[in-house]
Amino acid sequence: MLTGDGAYIKKINRQYILNVIFEKSKISRANLAKVTGLNKATISVQVNDLLHDELIYETREEHNAVGRRPIMLSINESAAFFLGIDLDYNQILFNITNLKGDTVKYEKVDLQTDIYEDIVNIVANRIKRYEQEFSHAKFGLAQTCIAIHGTVSNDEMIHFIPSYQWRDKNLKHDLNTRGIKNIRIENNANLAVYAEKVFHYHNSDNIMLLNLASGIGAGIIINGELHRGFHGYAGEMGHMIVYPKGKPCRCGNEGCWERYASEPAFFECANRILDRRVDTHSDVKRLIDKENPQIMTALQSWITDISIGINNIINLYNPEMIVLNSPILKSYNGSLEEINKQLTSSVSYFREIVISGLGAKSAVVGACAFGIQKFLDLPSLSLSDTNNSISA
């Protein structure tokens, strides 16, 4: 029983106070007492501890017409920095945020190798470089989290990455032996859905994120918690069978959703009917903007296949929010309307379907936010998205 434990109560109060300071951005001690319902003595002790740890700082309010200017408390964004790494095929994204979740550095490294040992060395060397670069901060580079485009077990072992064909890799251990500490390994779709909650949909506790990329992965939040499944492999939505005896899939089955609704499936269909080749998102966007009839036909057929899978998922999960992460859907203004039109079942319910604003950065900024939550030992986290969303 922890109720009577003074240290436990102190920890809960500290978490509560930190969450309110994050949410309000600037708040006086008096208002902090009002919002939290904690007495002034408790606030005073806690605030002094947080000031001593340099996790918050004080400023004088500038715009106050009458009376004394109150002292305001804010999160000290420069106290610690957080690294998110997206280990994709052919490229690695590195993103660093401050303690408030604002991106301060974003770099993309193209890979010339797919050999595991080489890539571990590239990642380790980068992390060491960033540790050096941010060593001026009180807590330096406090946490690193790596997004994996494959299945990751509940004990952070990489089970399988299809694009690399890597099986059973202990990346966390292999980085530890190279002197890298405070590492977390997580599936990319899990980090992406977490980012949507932390940065955009603070009040939604049931969110489904669908990553329509080389395959299809889902990140699922149920009642505010990430749904991982027994081993940690939940969310492999791409492998639900939508066309019995359909196209063969790399998983060994036939007719899997990702053979019809992933990006390669779209390009395959577009290149079959177009008189010139399209290979990139910008090629597709250019043709959509010109309302090229062939690309529109390919898009309609793709959206129909996407909608079949979404219909099944809605029936399974009854999600509040469905967030679609796809640069192709984002480049066509009518995509949500088309999908909604095809979700006609009278038994499937959801509140809203949207396209991700975080896009390709969702996993790396989610990785940074994971680090912040762990570093501050908070039960939940809500951050403002000041500069993480992508424009295209």
Ligand SMILES: [Zn+2]
């Ligand atoms: Zn499959």
